[in-house]
Amino acid sequence: MSLLRFLAATFKIALASLITGAGLSFFDLSSAELLARIGMTPADLWAYIMRGVTWAVPNILLGSLIVVPVWLLTYIFLPPRGDA
Known part of the structure; x- marks a missing residue:
């Protein structure tokens, strides 16, 4: 059962990352731009x-x-x- 919980958590993290990435892409933000905003x-x-x-x-x-x-x-x- 713990493997199922692990896979479910992994799927949720991947889905949240996909939605967040799509939202940032919609606003034309890249990872390089976000890093530049914090000086990296x-x-x-x-x-x-x-x-x-x-x-x-x-x-x-x-x-x-x-x-x-x-x-x-x-x-x-x-x-x-x-x-x-």
């Missing part, structure tokens, strides 16, 4: 995204060195809970 360029946005990714990936991997083994031990040694 597409290259600046890409640089910020890449900077975020290069910061996040090593930290995710570092955290997973602790989280995954703890989860695995918990999964193995704790008795399963009932679906009450």
Whole structure:
């Protein structure tokens, strides 16, 4: 059932994005123009995204060195809970 909820949420986000994009297109607004209004360029946005990714990936991997083994031990040694 959770896959169905995930797909429904994904569809709703895609539909909202499509409607918003169509509305912005109707008013002749582009993503470059919107970025220019806040003082950014597409290259600046890409640089910020890449900077975020290069910061996040090593930290995710570092955290997973602790989280995954703890989860695995918990999964193995704790008795399963009932679906009450």
